[in-house]
Amino acid sequence: MMSALFALIAVAEVVLLGLIVVLRRRHPHWVLTLLILVVLALIWDNAVLATGATLGEGDALHALSLPRFWTHALLVPLLIMVGVGLGRGHGLRLLGGRATPAAFGVLTLLLIAVGARDDILLLDLEPTRYADTLRYTNAASDGPPIPAIVTILVLVGIGVALLVRARRPWLLAGAVVMFVAAGAGASMLWLSNLGELALILGVWLTATRLLSTGYPAGRDLTAA
Template sequence: MIDTIFYFLFTICYVVLFLLSIKLIRKSTLSFYMFFLPLVIAGLIYDNMIIAIGAFIGEGPVLTFLSMFRFWLHALFTPTLILFAYGVAKHSNIQWAKKTVVKICFVVSTIALISYEVIKTMSQRMEIIHEYGIVRYTLSGSSGPPIMVIIVALILLLVGISLFRHTRWSIMAIGVAIMIVGSAIPFSIPSTAVINLFELIFIFSLYLTHRYLLKREL
């Protein structure tokens, strides 16, 4: 029951972050690359909401259908954080981000990871999990951080470190590091919500970074 409350709270937090991100976008002088953050947040709103209400819906075709969109939103949206990271590097005037080949690498990496996730999602079946009062579906064989998440996190960490070296803004690098370390450490506590808390901190650090860059532009 406590995990259910946590997931509802995560959903509310992401809704607030989504609205704040859209507000930044509307008055932003930055490029469209920054739009990918609220896009990912929208997927996280749906993800946490479906996990929160899973126990109320119960195992069956309805939850299966709703859960299917969780996996597709994750496959299509999460890799676009690479493009957000490129936007951060570009608007921070980091020298290596000005090279055309770097832009191409970021775009190609995003497309490649989306394609990989789509193929993986199509090839795996869903399995039901009951734990700590939560009822949710997961893809078969999925354990530990997915390859796509690891690659995205490492790219964001690289940009976060470059941002710190160039502007002394450390929040992005710290947020990414917290998520990486938090995901890697096995916690022996009766909850599935810990990883999602690290994820929330991570996304919040990206929002703060977007806000910081906008203030520098104004």
């Protein structure tokens, strides 16, 4: 049952990926490129979770599981810059100028470094069963995923500003769902993955509304 649910989440993310790719072809902004990379990582994650029990323990599942951790460590914090780009596109003054985006860029790099340490350098995979699924988890993990938590909180903050300033609720809604789902995901893994889907949907809706309301397709979303 859980394996089928993860497969459905992967399919839904493939559909979202297609929508993002179509949007990027019409409006080739760098924020959409970053978003595509993140969605590809999430698709891989859910696809491996869906097929783990079928593959069984061994070298094949172990090898397929490595990119799950690598891509989460390297790509998920990029959502901060996606949020910053969309916020600037909607005219958020707190994200104006060059200093604030640069600060968020430094924060993103720091979170990537922390994730790389925890999920690449210190990665120690061990097989774990959940319902009818089989996956490899990081036995070296000894605390909450700080990079993911900080990323979500930043997106919540930008989402609040977008709601107040531009009446755009989708980023905030997706980030809040992700935050709640991540908290419950410690005991119910599927909730966390559904939360990721909701978050990406919120980001896509925010980007769609921005780019479909006459925002110049060739303009850099980080421009002051």
